Amino acid sequence: MRKLLLLLALLLAVTGIQAAQRPTVLNLWTGRAPHQSQDRQDTAKVYVYLPDKPSGRAVVICPGGGYEHLAIGHEGKDWASFFNQQGVAAIVLKYRLPHGDYRLPTEDAEEAIRLVRRHANRWNIQPDQVGIMGSSAGGHLASTIATHATKDAAPNFQILFYPVITMDPSFTHKGSHDNLLGSDAKKKLEKEYSSDQQVTRATPRAFIALSDDDHVVLPANGVNYYLECYRHDVPATLHVYPNGGHGWGFKPDFAYHIEMLLDLKAWLGSF
Numbered sequence: 001m002r003k004l005l006l007l008l009a010l011l012l013a014v015t016g017i018q019a020a021q022r023p024t025v026l027n028l029w030t031g032r033a034p035h036q037s038q039d040r041q042d043t044a045k046v047y048v049y050l051p052d053k054p055s056g057r058a059v060v061i062c063p064g065g066g067y068e069h070l071a072i073g074h075e076g077k078d079w080a081s082f083f084n085q086q087g088v089a090a091i092v093l094k095y096r097l098p099h100g101d102y103r104l105p106t107e108d109a110e111e112a113i114r115l116v117r118r119h120a121n122r123w124n125i126q127p128d129q130v131g132i133m134g135s136s137a138g139g140h141l142a143s144t145i146a147t148h149a150t151k152d153a154a155p156n157f158q159i160l161f162y163p164v165i166t167m168d169p170s171f172t173h174k175g176s177h178d179n180l181l182g183s184d185a186k187k188k189l190e191k192e193y194s195s196d197q198q199v200t201r202a203t204p205r206a207f208i209a210l211s212d213d214d215h216v217v218l219p220a221n222g223v224n225y226y227l228e229c230y231r232h233d234v235p236a237t238l239h240v241y242p243n244g245g246h247g248w249g250f251k252p253d254f255a256y257h258i259e260m261l262l263d264l265k266a267w268l269g270s271f
Contacts (some may be wrong), residue, residue, distance in 0.1 A: 011087050023047040023080070023092070028111055037096045044108040046115065047092040048123070049080035055087030056126035057268075059159065060112045062093050064136025064247070067105065067179035070094060074249035075135040075161075082250070082261060086268055089125055091116055095141065100182040102193060107147045110153035117152055131204070133156035135249055136217060137176040139163025143195035143225060146204055155204055157271070159264070162210040162246055165221035166194045173217045196221075199228040206233040207267045209260055216246035235271075239263050 028044035046060075063076040070076070076092040083090040095108035109132065117127045132155040133140030139160040146158040165172045167181060168192040181189055191197055206229055210222045219240065229236035241256040248254035 015059070021049065021084075023049050023077070026115070028093075028108055033096075033104075033111075034107055035101065036210070037101070037104055038099050039097070042096050044096050044111075045094045045221065046112055047080075047094070049077075049084055049090040049092070049115045050123055051084040051087050051089060053087050054124040055129075056087065056090035056124065057129040057131070058116050058123070058125045059083060059131045059133050060091045060093055060109065060116060062095065062109060062132065062138035062141045064138040065178065066115035066173065067098050067137045067177040068175060069097070070138075071135070071247070071249065075138060075247075076132065076251040077204050079133075086265065088268070089116075089123055098180050100179070102180050102189075105141050105149070105180070106144060109141050109166060110149050113145070113149070113153050113155055115253075122139060128156055131155050133159035133161075134163065135161040136247060137173070137180075139181050139222075140165060140176060140180075140193075140195065144193060144198075144208070147195050147198035147200070157204050157206070159207045160209070160222065160225070161249065162214055162217050163195075163208070163222050163225070164217050165196050165225045167191075168194060171218050171220055173221075183223065196224045196228045199232050199234065201228065201232050201234065203232065203234045205271065207237055207239075207264060209239040209241070209263065211241050211244035211246070211248070214246045237263075237267055 004187045015138040022184050025044050063069045063070045096104040098104045108177045116130050120127045132142045132145050164176045166172050167177050208222045210219050226236050226238040243256050
């Protein structure tokens with residue numbers, strides 16, 4: 001009986017069953033963003049969830065949605081309690097949708113990381129412990145920041161779930177490609193936004209997780225990114241779960257939900 005109770009306590013802790021505290025909601029841009037969206041009602045915000053016992057670490061979370069909408073629940077806010085229980089501040093980013101202007105999500109994600117560092121003292125965060133996370137198209141955005149951003153916008157680690165990585169039309173996610181770059185994007189731009197082709201030795205360490213039976217975003221996206229990290233001596237871990245398809249996020253009905261959280265918890269504790 002005691003072992004059963006201990007096991008149940010562990011499962012509750014890992015799954016983050018306790019509700020996260022109410023977030024602080026901030027407009028991302030205090031002035032005008034560098035580029036304006038064609039949808040003037042689409043403004044960027046961050047939802048800030050701070051842990052009771054901070055470890056000094058923070059993660060900016062980019063939900064997916066094919067660059068057409070944002071799955072801000074199970075790929076965003078629902079993660080807050082898990083990270084807070086690890087002492088990690090969770091900053092969920094509502095980024096602007098591109099409508100073919102690839103600069104908008106990138107600007108928002110970079111500014112979100114800068115904002116976290118500007119508030120580092122107030123939020124009990126170490127400026128060199130700020131990571132970025134994304135799922136699906138949000139994984140593409142996160143990997144874009146991880147491979148392109150510099151100075152105070154550069155993350156220290158990255159977490160990618162079933163990410164769109166390439167913009168190569170032969171195996172990209174077409175919706176993400178067209179919404180971000182446009183259906184007639186030039187090959188040079190497709191290469192620039194193919195994160196597997198942008199990895200360098202300066203790319204931050206990565207946690208990558210996906211399902212073998214993902215028919216929406218082909219597993220080759222995440223696998224190729226891992227291989228490029230390996231080739232460039234970037235510390236990375238790749239978890240391929242036998243099934244689950246695409247878009248499971250923090251959904252408890254994902255068959256490997258507990259295993260995935262344990263894998264991520266172990267990885268966060270490894271550095």
